[in-house]
Ligand SMILES: Cc1ncc(C[n+]2csc(CCOP(=O)(O)OP(=O)(O)O)c2C)c(N)n1
């Protein structure tokens with residue numbers, strides 16, 4: 111292969127294009143006027159607040175120009191992911207240069223006036239963020255929180271055989287946990303049915319203030335590391351632009367040849383082995399082409415280039431001069447017409463139409479989104495002849511439903527299930543009747559459902575699962591993520607970023623079309639950790655989720671299998687949300703037949719008349735509310751005790767499936783209006799609320815409701831260990847006996863009976879403690895408890 115694949119003209123043009131992108135990047139960071147430098151630079155042309163990141167930008171621009179060449183030469187479909195997305199100016203500059211930006215934002219026209227707007231709007235009030243963001247055409251990756259570029263890149267190309275993602279990874283970013291584990295995504299990518307990812311490790315040597323680890327290990331060590339991850343690394347190293355252009359062009363040619371070869375062998379020659387995919391190490395200067403020195407300190411090629419290499423430009427004439435010299439070094443007058451239009455011969459370097467990376471439809475996944483074909487979830491119902499008459503493991507019917515969703519959409523190849531090694535444990539194993547676990551690494555006899563064609567993605571990295579799923583959804587497909595409740599916290603921060611993306615998309619960017627929701631199924635939850643105990647107990651993800659904008663988050667606590675089915679169906683059909691579904695996986699009593707489940711889930715909250723004793727008889731003495739499967743069980747068991755101990759007590763039982771109904775309507779679209787809430791919860795009766803998670807969340811959601819003063823919430827209060835299921839609730843005062851005591855304490859007319867009932871409760875709790883310590887399991891009256899409809903006046 112030639113080491114000079116670019117002709118002198120092509121080289122000159124590409125370098126000119128790169129200069130244009132660099133010029134526009136510096137302009138965005140510094141200028142608000144005089145964009146073409148037609149006048150000498152004056153302090154008032156410079157922004158008063160200088161915000162942005164220069165250091166990574168020339169490298170990102172360099173890669174963009176070379177990708178444009180490859181796309182044109184090979185007519186490829188390439189998505190650009192900028193891991194160091196703090197280099198927002200680079201991507202915005204390139205998207206503007208290729209003409210896309212002005213098509214999406216006509217105000218930022220493709221001329222001098224548009225260039226002025228382009229500069230002014232960047233990191234400016236009312237303008238655009240300094241990072242790559244949902245506002246940036248062509249992006250599916252929010253710059254900002256580092257670590258997710260590579261998992262996003264892989265997620266985007268699964269089931270997209272004609273798509274290639276060029277994924278730029280910061281050398282600092284590569285030190286993060288999520289990025290480090292994402293290299294292994296190549297063991298899950300099947301070249302026959304999936305596209306390809308070309309990782310480009312951007313080794314500019316520095317982070318904000320430190321060298322990077324990978325820049326300070328030997329060439330051999332880095333090469334071995336990448337080889338060990340299963341890639342074939344190619345090094346592009348240097349600082350002389352001409353040499354680097356030739357080297358990059360040559361390396362890109364080689365890498366894209368290899369990718370084409372791998373795909374051809376897999377698709378046409380039936381090769382099934384996992385290939386060594388190419389990757390590139392681009393070692394270039396941080397802040398390349400920027401000022402070599404500022405105030406006597408080396409800047410180009412150091413961490414000092416990371417953000418704005420020098421500020422106080424308005425106040426310091428020396429810095430003003432430095433900026434002008436720097437910007438003029440790109441010779442904009444040779445790149446643009448006097449009207450600020452990129453010269454035609456340079457325009458010709460950009461691909462056309464939606465081959466332009468800024469206009470790649472995969473980056474606006476909603477455009478490509480196809481509805482899932484859905485079976486009728488009612489067909490998977492558990493027969494529930496009467497409340498509490500049968501037991502079931504709630505996830506299993508849902509799993510059969512998901513299996514058939516998988517089957518019905520097999521041809522469209524647009525549905526996958528994700529999870530950290532827990533699909534079987536979470537009772538979703540029936541999926542393996544239809545598909546298998548994706549696996550491109552070695553397989554040996556006895557392996558369980560591993561296949562290169564599998565559609566269940568399991569890797570013991572919640573970060574990677576989340577990143578893959580986000581990439582998959584953002585490019586217009588559907589997915590479902592199951593995880594142990596306590597450990598989903600590992601991706602709290604990724605959830606944040608995705609929620610922000612959806613919020614901005616939903617409220618501010620009409621051209622971004624709605625995508626499928628991100629669905630979490632959280633099981634192995636806090637109340638059923640018989641194997642594991644305290645380390646596995648944490649219901650706090652819900653608290654984290656409800657911090658986010660009401661428009662994009664939904665939380666569901668279905669109490670049984672049929673409600674879970676109904677909720678899962680709803681979530682898979684929804685768009686632009688993050689749905690969190692929490693339900694246990696152990697055998698539990700079933701409460702609602704399918705018809706009642708659908709009605710209950712449609713309202714999200716409802717009085718369970720069959721368990722209540724106040725129907726048609728004026729106001730209740732007490733409201734017993736519950737949210738979550740275990741709290742629902744304990745509430746009903748408490749109602750049962752009350753029936754026997756205090757037969758004339760009027761109890762109203764309310765079950766909450768959709769947690770957001772508790773919030774005021776003004777705060778969340780699912781919130782009950784105050785009138786309905788007051789009718790349901792009364793304005794003055796005690797409410798004993800048994801809740802799945804940390805109790806204060808219920809107060810947080812309801813503090814503005816009329817009857818909040820009478821609300822008493824029981825939930826998880828951080829007591830846990832390895833013990834019996836019932837002891838787990840006892841330790842947190844959420845058990846039936848504590849709930850009964852709560853009722854007796856709060857209903858004024860029971861004062862005279864309080865001493866007797868409380869003694870009964872105390873005795874039962876002592877019996878419980880003695881019994882489990884002696885026998886190692888719950889008392890028969892707990893294990894064998896079941897709802898007796900006959901016990902319940904008002905029950906059917
Ligand atoms: C998870 C995370 N931690 C910390 C930061 C703060 N931060 C922003 S940029 C940066 C340095 C990034 O270095 P590198 O990935 O090498 O990017 P580049 O050198 O190309 O700017 C850091 C630490 C962040 N954005 N995300």
Ligand SMILES: [Mg+2]
Pocket residue numbers: 280281282312313314315316317322396
């Ligand atoms: Mg770096």
